[in-house]
Every structure is written in structure tokens, then in C-alpha cells.
Amino acid sequence: MAEASEYLVYTKNLVKRFGDVVALKGINFKVNYNEVVGLVGDNGAGKSTLAKILAGIYVPDEGEIYIKGQRFRRLTPQKARELGIELVHQERTLAEDHPIWRNIFMGREITGPLGFLRIREMRMASEKLLNEIGLRAISADTPVKFLSGGYKQGVQIVRAVQFEADLVILDEPTIQLSISEVHRVLNYVRELKKRGRSCVFITHNIYHVYPVADRFTILDRGRIVAEFRKADLSIEDLSHILVSVARTGRIPEKYEKINLLYTE
Ligand SMILES: Nc1ncnc2c1ncn2[C@@H]1O[C@H](COP(=O)(O)OP(=O)(O)OP(=O)(O)O)[C@@H](O)[C@H]1O
Ligand SMILES: [Mg+2]
Numbered sequence: 001m002a003e004a005s006e007y008l009v010y011t012k013n014l015v016k017r018f019g020d021v022v023a024l025k026g027i028n029f030k031v032n033y034n035e036v037v038g039l040v041g042d043n044g045a046g047k048s049t050l051a052k053i054l055a056g057i058y059v060p061d062e063g064e065i066y067i068k069g070q071r072f073r074r075l076t077p078q079k080a081r082e083l084g085i086e087l088v089h090q091e092r093t094l095a096e097d098h099p100i101w102r103n104i105f106m107g108r109e110i111t112g113p114l115g116f117l118r119i120r121e122m123r124m125a126s127e128k129l130l131n132e133i134g135l136r137a138i139s140a141d142t143p144v145k146f147l148s149g150g151y152k153q154g155v156q157i158v159r160a161v162q163f164e165a166d167l168v169i170l171d172e173p174t175i176q177l178s179i180s181e182v183h184r185v186l187n188y189v190r191e192l193k194k195r196g197r198s199c200v201f202i203t204h205n206i207y208h209v210y211p212v213a214d215r216f217t218i219l220d221r222g223r224i225v226a227e228f229r230k231a232d233l234s235i236e237d238l239s240h241i242l243v244s245v246a247r248t249g250r251i252p253e254k255y256e257k258i259n260l261l262y263t264e
Helices: 047-055 077-082 100-104 119-132 149-162 179-194 235-248 253-258
Strands: 011-019 021-027 036-040 060-065 070-072 084-089 167-171 197-203 214-219 223-229
Touching: 011 047, 011 100, 021 077, 021 197, 036 047, 036 179, 047 084, 047 197, 060 149, 084 149, 100 119, 100 149, 100 214, 100 253, 119 235, 149 167, 149 179, 167 179, 179 197, 179 223, 214 235
Parallel strands: 036 197, 036 214, 084 167, 167 197
Antiparallel strands: 011 021, 011 060, 060 070, 214 223
């Protein structure tokens, strides 16, 4: 197995309990530099819990987290941000009444020497980013509450890009979105990849993640049961594997030879 320091993110034997529930049972999760990882698995598999540990929201009970080779027992939200990790939540975190630019710079406002907000600067930087990421029709002055779900995801991703996040974790970004909005979100992910960043894309819908992912990690009841390179697997294969995991907790035997858990 490769060294922890070769990965952007590497977790070793992460365990997380909530009372009697063991949400994560020894997770070795990896994200390479400039890689899009599809993190898939059934309800309650532990996907959001893993995401929240990487974002410093939850403290693991056991295990270690390596970010760019640096070892941690736990992160805090601030530390995770400093290390370049941004989580775009299942629960949205935008201030609905505030304009887009304000949301993009929330918590990290640009201020002048006297502490005044540099509104013009933030607005212009926001417009530029919105343009670059393909949200052209929208003014940065628009209050977030007037945006559709897909655009809101876009604003959160723009925020992550603005702060030079190396890893953007998207937790169910396409839930409740229309088809055209799903395409928009997938384009943001492609844009992240083009910019050399990495992304963990958590979803139930493999048809959303398959086109943009480089690799898939399958989580089942707190355990990683398989990892596959997209190049080794069609979307039908992936669907077949997930049905089998949901039913039996195992992947069909014929796929074991391409399961990276055992071949790497
Ligand atoms: N804050 C919490 N308190 C208690 N139990 C929790 C908490 N968060 C998660 N759990 C439990 O941990 C397990 C994993 O939950 P998690 O939300 O990580 O799953 P998930 O894979 O994200 O599921 P979903 O696809 O439904 O979002 C579940 O059994 C869940 O009930
Ligand atoms: Mg979840």
C-alpha cells in the first residue's frame, strides 16, 4: 500500500460511535491529488459521518487522519479549512437573505485597514468567479433566496473555489434538483477537476456520480467494502455491485479481482 503522504487525504482505521451505534468501523479512506471520488452506499452507511470528520465537525473515537501527509487525531472546522477542506452540506449553510457575494465571503470578508468591508472588491471577485464557473446570467447582488437549488449548490462550490480549497466534499449535492440543475452541478465538479482540485462526491444516485468520478468507494454499514477505478467498471457493473452490497453486504465475487482494496 502506498504511503499516507502520497495522498491528499488518507484516514487510518477511523472509528466513530454515537452511543451504541457504531457509524464507522475502521475506515481507511483515500483521496488522491486532483481526483474525484464517488462515495456511495445506502442510507446510514456512514457517508455523512465520514465527511463531517474530514471537515472537523465530528471527532473520531479512534484512528488517524492524514492531510497532505500531516497526521492528526482530530480536526476542527477551522483547521480543516486551513488545510483546504470544504464541506458542502446536505443541510444548506447559506444566509438566504444576503446577496451572493456576501455568502461567498461569509466568515472571511475582505476588509480595509480600518476594518470596513471592501464591498466593491468582494462583489467583483464574486462576479468573476460566477462567470468562470458558468453562472453567467446572475448578478452577485442577487439574494440567495431567489436562487434555485442548483444555483445554491453553485454558490457553495464557488465559495470553496474562492478559498482555494484542495478538497471539496459534496454531500448529496444533487438531491431535489431538476435534470438541468444536476448537469450544472456536474459541470462544477468538472471545473474543480480542471483546476487541479479534488472532490468527494457523496450520492445515492450513481447516474449522477458516474460521469464525473475517477474512482468509487463503497461504504456499507460503517465499512468500506470495495473501491474501484471507473476505468475498470461500467455503470451497469456499479449498479449491480450496489444491489448486491445492499442485499448481502458483499460485492459479487467476479468483481473481487478489480477491487482495489485487495489489489493495491
Ligand atoms: N449525530 C448523530 N447522532 C446519533 N447517531 C448518528 C448521528 N449521525 C449519524 N448517526 C448514525 O450513524 C449512522 C451513519 O449515519 P450517516 O448519516 O453518516 O449515514 P449516511 O451514509 O450519510 O446516510 P444517508 O445516505 O441517509 O445520508 C446511522 O446509523 C445514523 O443514524
Ligand atoms: Mg448522509
